[in-house]
Amino acid sequence: MVHLSLKSSTVGLLGGPGGTRWDDGAFDGVSQITLRYSPTGVIDSMQVTYGVNDKPTFSAPKHGGNGGPATAQIVLRFPEEILTKVTGYYSALPGYVDTPVIRSLTFWTNMGAYGPYGPEQGTNFSVSLEDEKIVGFIGRSGGYLDAIGFHLERAKKI
Numbered sequence: 001m002v003h004l005s006l007k008s009s010t011v012g013l014l015g016g017p018g019g020t021r022w023d024d025g026a027f028d029g030v031s032q033i034t035l036r037y038s039p040t041g042v043i044d045s046m047q048v049t050y051g052v053n054d055k056p057t058f059s060a061p062k063h064g065g066n067g068g069p070a071t072a073q074i075v076l077r078f079p080e081e082i083l084t085k086v087t088g089y090y091s092a093l094p095g096y097v098d099t100p101v102i103r104s105l106t107f108w109t110n111m112g113a114y115g116p117y118g119p120e121q122g123t124n125f126s127v128s129l130e131d132e133k134i135v136g137f138i139g140r141s142g143g144y145l146d147a148i149g150f151h152l153e154r155a156k157k158i
Contacts, residue, residue: 012138012149014125015090016100019139019146024048024060026136026151031056031078033107036068037118042093043102043145044068048137051078065143074107074114081111082155083134088148091122101144131155 027050036044045064049056056078076083085108090100103122106115129152136151 009153010138010149010151011127013140013147014088014127014149015102015140015145015147016092017140017146018097018099018101019142019144021138021140022061022063023138024050024136024151026153027058028052028054029076029078029133029135030083031076033072033074033076033114034062035072035074035105035117036064036066037070037072038068039070040119041068041096041103043105043118044143045141046105046137046139046145046148050136054079060137063139063141064145065141067143070117072115072117076109077111081109084108084110084132084155085126085128086134086148086150087116087124087126089118089120089122089124090147097144099146101146102148105148129155 031051032049044067047062089104104118133155138149140146
Protein backbone atom coordinates (compact mmCIF):
# COMPACT_ATOMS: atom_id res chain seq x y z
CA MET A 1 0.00 0.00 0.00
CA VAL A 2 1.14 3.52 -0.79
CA HIS A 3 -0.11 5.96 1.89
CA LEU A 4 0.51 9.68 1.82
CA SER A 5 -0.49 12.07 4.56
CA LEU A 6 0.77 15.45 3.51
CA LYS A 7 0.90 19.18 3.68
CA SER A 8 2.15 20.26 0.21
CA SER A 9 0.86 21.86 -2.98
CA THR A 10 1.10 18.91 -5.41
CA VAL A 11 1.21 15.14 -4.93
CA GLY A 12 1.49 12.27 -7.41
CA LEU A 13 1.77 10.61 -9.76
CA LEU A 14 0.29 7.34 -8.50
CA GLY A 15 -0.12 4.49 -10.97
CA GLY A 16 1.85 3.30 -13.96
CA PRO A 17 4.43 4.88 -16.28
CA GLY A 18 2.39 4.81 -19.51
CA GLY A 19 0.41 7.50 -21.27
CA THR A 20 0.97 11.19 -21.90
CA ARG A 21 1.30 13.60 -18.99
CA TRP A 22 -1.47 16.16 -18.43
CA ASP A 23 -2.23 18.86 -15.87
CA ASP A 24 -5.66 20.45 -15.46
CA GLY A 25 -4.28 23.25 -13.27
CA ALA A 26 -5.49 24.46 -9.87
CA PHE A 27 -8.91 26.03 -9.24
CA ASP A 28 -11.10 26.93 -6.25
CA GLY A 29 -12.36 23.37 -6.01
CA VAL A 30 -13.96 20.42 -7.79
CA SER A 31 -17.66 20.50 -8.69
CA GLN A 32 -18.06 17.35 -10.81
CA ILE A 33 -16.12 14.21 -11.81
CA THR A 34 -17.17 11.96 -14.69
CA LEU A 35 -15.57 8.51 -14.94
CA ARG A 36 -15.86 5.86 -17.66
CA TYR A 37 -14.84 2.50 -16.26
CA SER A 38 -15.29 -1.23 -16.36
CA PRO A 39 -16.57 -2.80 -13.13
CA THR A 40 -14.14 -5.70 -13.75
CA GLY A 41 -11.34 -3.85 -15.56
CA VAL A 42 -9.89 -0.35 -15.41
CA ILE A 43 -10.71 3.35 -15.24
CA ASP A 44 -10.90 4.22 -18.94
CA SER A 45 -11.25 8.00 -18.62
CA MET A 46 -11.85 10.89 -16.27
CA GLN A 47 -13.18 14.40 -16.87
CA VAL A 48 -13.44 17.04 -14.15
CA THR A 49 -15.43 20.26 -13.87
CA TYR A 50 -13.83 22.81 -11.57
CA GLY A 51 -15.31 25.68 -9.61
CA VAL A 52 -14.14 29.26 -9.76
CA ASN A 53 -15.61 32.03 -7.59
CA ASP A 54 -18.19 29.66 -6.06
CA LYS A 55 -19.53 28.58 -9.49
CA PRO A 56 -18.83 25.38 -11.49
CA THR A 57 -17.29 27.06 -14.52
CA PHE A 58 -14.43 25.14 -16.14
CA SER A 59 -14.68 21.68 -17.69
CA ALA A 60 -11.23 20.22 -18.28
CA PRO A 61 -10.60 17.92 -21.26
CA LYS A 62 -11.39 14.24 -20.90
CA HIS A 63 -8.28 12.24 -20.04
CA GLY A 64 -8.09 8.63 -21.25
CA GLY A 65 -9.81 6.52 -23.86
CA ASN A 66 -13.34 6.07 -25.15
CA GLY A 67 -14.04 2.64 -23.63
CA GLY A 68 -15.68 1.59 -20.42
CA PRO A 69 -19.23 0.26 -20.29
CA ALA A 70 -20.11 2.11 -17.06
CA THR A 71 -20.30 5.84 -16.38
CA ALA A 72 -20.21 7.53 -12.98
CA GLN A 73 -21.13 11.19 -12.71
CA ILE A 74 -20.19 12.52 -9.29
CA VAL A 75 -21.73 15.93 -8.58
CA LEU A 76 -20.36 17.70 -5.52
CA ARG A 77 -22.23 20.45 -3.68
CA PHE A 78 -19.54 22.99 -4.56
CA PRO A 79 -18.38 25.14 -2.79
CA GLU A 80 -19.56 23.59 0.50
CA GLU A 81 -18.46 20.04 -0.37
CA ILE A 82 -14.71 19.58 -0.83
CA LEU A 83 -12.52 16.63 -1.81
CA THR A 84 -10.39 15.57 1.16
CA LYS A 85 -9.18 12.06 0.28
CA VAL A 86 -8.77 9.77 -2.72
CA THR A 87 -8.16 6.04 -2.49
CA GLY A 88 -7.62 3.63 -5.33
CA TYR A 89 -5.85 0.68 -6.88
CA TYR A 90 -3.51 0.28 -9.83
CA SER A 91 -2.03 -2.72 -11.64
CA ALA A 92 -1.49 -4.22 -15.07
CA LEU A 93 -4.38 -6.14 -16.58
CA PRO A 94 -2.92 -9.22 -18.31
CA GLY A 95 -4.26 -9.66 -21.81
CA TYR A 96 -5.29 -6.00 -22.06
CA VAL A 97 -2.57 -3.69 -20.78
CA ASP A 98 0.98 -4.69 -19.79
CA THR A 99 1.87 -1.68 -17.61
CA PRO A 100 0.01 -0.59 -14.48
CA VAL A 101 -3.07 1.61 -14.93
CA ILE A 102 -5.64 2.95 -12.48
CA ARG A 103 -8.12 0.15 -11.75
CA SER A 104 -10.31 1.73 -9.06
CA LEU A 105 -11.01 5.13 -7.49
CA THR A 106 -12.98 6.25 -4.43
CA PHE A 107 -13.46 9.97 -3.71
CA TRP A 108 -13.96 11.18 -0.14
CA THR A 109 -15.37 14.58 0.80
CA ASN A 110 -16.19 16.42 3.99
CA MET A 111 -19.77 15.11 3.44
CA GLY A 112 -19.24 11.46 2.48
CA ALA A 113 -17.72 9.04 -0.03
CA TYR A 114 -18.31 8.22 -3.71
CA GLY A 115 -17.27 4.82 -5.00
CA PRO A 116 -15.44 2.59 -5.34
CA TYR A 117 -15.55 2.74 -9.13
CA GLY A 118 -13.75 -0.22 -10.71
CA PRO A 119 -12.33 -3.35 -9.09
CA GLU A 120 -10.29 -2.98 -5.91
CA GLN A 121 -7.39 -5.07 -7.23
CA GLY A 122 -3.65 -4.45 -7.37
CA THR A 123 -1.56 -1.98 -5.38
CA ASN A 124 -3.74 0.25 -3.25
CA PHE A 125 -3.05 3.89 -2.47
CA SER A 126 -4.55 6.49 -0.18
CA VAL A 127 -4.01 10.24 -0.33
CA SER A 128 -5.48 11.82 2.78
CA LEU A 129 -5.18 15.51 3.44
CA GLU A 130 -4.81 17.42 6.68
CA ASP A 131 -6.49 20.83 6.46
CA GLU A 132 -6.21 20.77 2.66
CA LYS A 133 -8.51 20.11 -0.27
CA ILE A 134 -7.99 18.85 -3.80
CA VAL A 135 -8.31 21.76 -6.26
CA GLY A 136 -7.00 20.12 -9.44
CA PHE A 137 -5.82 16.87 -10.99
CA ILE A 138 -2.66 15.85 -12.83
CA GLY A 139 -1.93 12.53 -14.43
CA ARG A 140 -0.96 10.44 -17.43
CA SER A 141 -3.33 8.80 -19.86
CA GLY A 142 -3.60 7.13 -23.23
CA GLY A 143 -6.25 4.51 -23.82
CA TYR A 144 -6.76 4.36 -20.05
CA LEU A 145 -6.12 6.49 -16.98
CA ASP A 146 -2.51 5.44 -16.32
CA ALA A 147 -1.66 7.60 -13.29
CA ILE A 148 -3.24 10.27 -11.11
CA GLY A 149 -2.03 13.10 -8.90
CA PHE A 150 -3.43 16.20 -7.24
CA HIS A 151 -3.09 19.95 -6.75
CA LEU A 152 -3.82 20.92 -3.15
CA GLU A 153 -4.79 24.08 -1.33
CA ARG A 154 -5.34 24.84 2.33
CA ALA A 155 -9.03 24.34 3.09
CA LYS A 156 -10.90 27.27 4.57
CA LYS A 157 -13.16 26.58 7.52
CA ILE A 158 -16.78 26.70 6.37
